[in-house]
Amino acid sequence: MVMTRENSAYWNPILETLPRERLRALQVKKFKRIFEWAYTNSPFYKELYKDAGIEPGDLKTLDDIRKVPKIDKGMLRDVQSRAPFPYGDILAVPLAQVTEFRQTSGTTGTPVYQADTWQDWEWWAECWAYILYAQGYRDTDRLFLPFGYNIFVAFWACHYGAEKVGCEVVPGGVLDTEARIMKMKELHCTAFGATPTYVLGMADTARKIGIDPRGIGIQRITCAGEPGASIPTTKQRIEEAWGAKVYDHIGATEIGAWSYSCTHQRGLHVNEAFFLVEIEDTETGEIIEEPGRNGKMIITAFDRIGKPCIRFDSKDVIRWADYSCECGRTFRIIDGGVVGRADDITKVKGVLLAPTAIEEVVRSFDELSDEYEVIVTKKGDIDDIALKIELKPGMEDRKESILARLKDELRVKTNLGYKIEVCPAGSLPRYEVKAKRFKDMRKH
Amino acid sequence: MDRDYDLKGMDARIRELRKTAEEIRELAQGIEAVRRDADRLLASVKMMELNLCDVAEVVL
Numbered sequence: 001m002v003m004t005r006e007n008s009a010y011w012n013p014i015l016e017t018l019p020r021e022r023l024r025a026l027q028v029k030k031f032k033r034i035f036e037w038a039y040t041n042s043p044f045y046k047e048l049y050k051d052a053g054i055e056p057g058d059l060k061t062l063d064d065i066r067k068v069p070k071i072d073k074g075m076l077r078d079v080q081s082r083a084p085f086p087y088g089d090i091l092a093v094p095l096a097q098v099t100e101f102r103q104t105s106g107t108t109g110t111p112v113y114q115a116d117t118w119q120d121w122e123w124w125a126e127c128w129a130y131i132l133y134a135q136g137y138r139d140t141d142r143l144f145l146p147f148g149y150n151i152f153v154a155f156w157a158c159h160y161g162a163e164k165v166g167c168e169v170v171p172g173g174v175l176d177t178e179a180r181i182m183k184m185k186e187l188h189c190t191a192f193g194a195t196p197t198y199v200l201g202m203a204d205t206a207r208k209i210g211i212d213p214r215g216i217g218i219q220r221i222t223c224a225g226e227p228g229a230s231i232p233t234t235k236q237r238i239e240e241a242w243g244a245k246v247y248d249h250i251g252a253t254e255i256g257a258w259s260y261s262c263t264h265q266r267g268l269h270v271n272e273a274f275f276l277v278e279i280e281d282t283e284t285g286e287i288i289e290e291p292g293r294n295g296k297m298i299i300t301a302f303d304r305i306g307k308p309c310i311r312f313d314s315k316d317v318i319r320w321a322d323y324s325c326e327c328g329r330t331f332r333i334i335d336g337g338v339v340g341r342a343d344d345i346t347k348v349k350g351v352l353l354a355p356t357a358i359e360e361v362v363r364s365f366d367e368l369s370d371e372y373e374v375i376v377t378k379k380g381d382i383d384d385i386a387l388k389i390e391l392k393p394g395m396e397d398r399k400e401s402i403l404a405r406l407k408d409e410l411r412v413k414t415n416l417g418y419k420i421e422v423c424p425a426g427s428l429p430r431y432e433v434k435a436k437r438f439k440d441m442r443k444h
Numbered sequence: 445m446d447r448d449y450d451l452k453g454m455d456a457r458i459r460e461l462r463k464t465a466e467e468i469r470e471l472a473q474g475i476e477a478v479r480r481d482a483d484r485l486l487a488s489v490k491m492m493e494l495n496l497c498d499v500a501e502v503v504l
Contacts, residue, residue: 012495014449026502119487126491274494303494
């Protein structure tokens with residue numbers, strides 16, 4: 001069969017349908033290559049590996065890879081205090097070859113600075129091209145990107161990946177939400193990308209200025225930055241608001257764009273030709289191969305050369321899916337996206353709680369607005385958890401019954417009782433980038 | 445899938461591209477414009493290597 005641009009569902013039909021055993025062979029080969037690159041060129045990695053007594057020649061199989069020391073965000077922060085400024089000796093290229101700077105948001109501490117070479121930036125765009133093509137983007141799309149175009153990576157690489165796919169990209173940077181909506185309408189944009197929170201907020205704003213978001217003509221929306229697009233109730237809410245298909249993508253500044261849902265919208269494919277994803281049991285450290293078992297992700301970017309990312313302990317909690325996708329990709333699928341963070345899953349009143357479980361419940365209530373906030377406090381030795389919500393206009397008469405159902409549903413899904421506070425419509429914070437709805441005020 | 449494509453032919457031509465771009469880069473010492481253009485070209489060649497040459501080594 002001759003594949004043509006018109007009938008191919010794949011950006012790269014060779015890699016995306018590669019038989020599993022060949023994919024594994026490719027991964028081992030590519031891991032060895034990036035390991036050797038880092039060992040040879042990055043003083044940080046060389047020291048790490050020498051201390052662990054491991055050399056490039058020691059790596060022959062996947063099992064050998066699992067002996068390679070992991071890195072984490074704390075190490076990436078610490079190395080920044082060394083020369084050369086501002087990245088430290090983790091760089092595997094001369095500073096003069098760095099052409100791109102980005103940084104993490106720093107919400108959990110000092111920001112991590114990310115250096116990329118021009119080749120790395122091409123690679124970012126390539127990773128995004130896989131994502132966008134799988135989600136149906138073609139050269140007939142006009143993609144609007146309503147984000148700040150600043151020091152955070154956000155949708156920067158999406159911009160260049162979309163250009164690579166052939167889309168016409170409209171940069172919606174320094175515009176307010178109303179202006180962005182009007183520009184999308186004026187230009188007949190077919191797609192846009194944002195955090196799930198902002199996508200919902202834009203729909204709300206559109207309605208307030210008399211524009212029906214379903215009438216703009218958006219066909220597809222790509223979400224990032226938060227897990228919402230993989231939470232069925234949030235995804236459904238977005239799709240209904242915009243009359244468009246919603247796709248998820250997962251990436252990170254230090255890692256790259258490593259996972260995506262395709263047009264079949266069933267789980268997220270891991271781009272295994274470009275990344276090695278391992279799932280580790282948080283208790284035992286054992287690598288989890290079977291589906292359905294949660295663990296934290298250890299990830300390697302095979303081809304990022306400026307500041308390599310090798311066995312990075314991301315703290316993202318994921319699980320392998322027990323199903324395949326009809327799209328035919330042989331890349332493994334993670335079920336439900338990032339289902340939590342190893343450092344986010346916290347004990348409240350002795351019960352393990354993942355904040356995404358609260359979102360799933362709140363967003364399943366049509367009577368509630370898109371915004372909510374969870375606040376955990378401690379009085380003496382006793383934890384207290386409060387949930388702030390907004391009722392949609394016209395729902396006040398049904399307040400008591402809605403709250404009773406909400407409490408029941410939260411109890412069933414999270415095993416916790418909440419103090420629920422109904423806030424005036426529009427009073428809870430609205431976010432353009434990553435929302436901060438879960439606030440743990442306890443002193444640990 | 446590899447039966448449908450001339451992997452070997454594409455692989456060989458990509459390698460030629462790299463060689464050519466590297467030669468231009470070398471010859472262009474002192475002509476910053478051309479040297480930088482060659483760098484960008486080499487980054488694109490690398491993407492073709494990731495998309496094709498790496499896997500060609502595994503399947504051929």
